Amino acid sequence: TRSTRPQRLLGAVQKNATRGDPGSVIQAIDHYCRNKEWAMNVGDEKGCILDSVVSEVNPATVLELGTYCGYSTVRIARLLPPHAKLITLEFNPAVAAIARQVIAWAGLEDKVQLVEGASGDFIPRIKEQFGVKTFDLVFLDHWKEYYLPDTKLMEECGLLRKGSVLLADNVVCPGAPDYLEYVRSSPRYESRYFKSHLEYTKVEDGLEKSVFLG
Ligand SMILES: O=C(NC/C=C/[C@H]1O[C@@H](n2cnc3c(NCCO)ncnc32)[C@H](O)[C@@H]1O)c1cc(-c2ccc(F)cc2)cc(O)c1O
Numbered sequence: 001t002r003s004t005r006p007q008r009l010l011g012a013v014q015k016n017a018t019r020g021d022p023g024s025v026i027q028a029i030d031h032y033c034r035n036k037e038w039a040m041n042v043g044d045e046k047g048c049i050l051d052s053v054v055s056e057v058n059p060a061t062v063l064e065l066g067t068y069c070g071y072s073t074v075r076i077a078r079l080l081p082p083h084a085k086l087i088t089l090e091f092n093p094a095v096a097a098i099a100r101q102v103i104a105w106a107g108l109e110d111k112v113q114l115v116e117g118a119s120g121d122f123i124p125r126i127k128e129q130f131g132v133k134t135f136d137l138v139f140l141d142h143w144k145e146y147y148l149p150d151t152k153l154m155e156e157c158g159l160l161r162k163g164s165v166l167l168a169d170n171v172v173c174p175g176a177p178d179y180l181e182y183v184r185s186s187p188r189y190e191s192r193y194f195k196s197h198l199e200y201t202k203v204e205d206g207l208e209k210s211v212f213l214g
Pocket residue numbers: 040041042065066067068069089090091092095117118119120141142143144146169170173174198199
């Protein structure tokens with residue numbers, strides 16, 4: 001049977017990237033998706049904005065919602081200090097299996113905990129199950145209609161502290177209008193839009209960075 005897009009993306013990593021070299025994994029995926037087959041990775045242009053936010057926050061605890069093939073997982077994990085932890089949630093087992101191999105190829109498995117399951121089920125259990133009190137940084141890149149409900153759930157579960165940073169992909173394309181309205185109008189967030197482009201295209205998209213004020 002025909003391979004899947006994630007399987008072909010993993011093939012490009014195994015063929016063109018050097019084991020243990022996260023930068024070469026990122027480059028291999030971007031080259032494949034720009035020249036051969038588009039895929040919904042945050043990409044190189046928005047990826048640089050992601051890098052700058054990660055470096056600025058220098059987080060000890062990171063939550064990623066929507067691993068997909070692990071491209072942004074690798075981008076974030078490669079910048080983390082030695083004992084920092086990144087928990088990434090992915091509910092499609094076939095996709096999670098690909099992401100595990102991409103993360104392993106980059107040599108970052110010790111910094112990443114990939115959890116298979118739906119964010120709505122896992123967010124309430126993260127504290128007791130993973131011993132995390134609060135997250136310094138959350139990267140939202142899963143189904144766009146879940147950005148808002150999951151943000152409210154994280155607030156209710158006490159997973160955000162004064163200064164926690166939420167960084168949301170695709171706030172323009174495909175868009176997350178209810179989420180944007182919420183973080184931009186709520187007195188509990190300081191929000192800022194980083195204008196960019198949809199990965200590997202000239203279409204406008206951007207990242208919204210929202211600091212939780214407690
Ligand atoms: O749709 C986009 N991303 C979704 C990601 C989904 C991945 O995350 C997983 N996932 C989803 N919901 C949950 C969940 N919780 C919620 C459900 O319980 N809990 C755990 N995992 C979850 C899926 O299994 C996938 O692996 C997107 C589209 C375009 C796009 C733009 C323009 C176009 F023309 C076409 C496409 C560009 C982008 O950058 C994009 O990120």
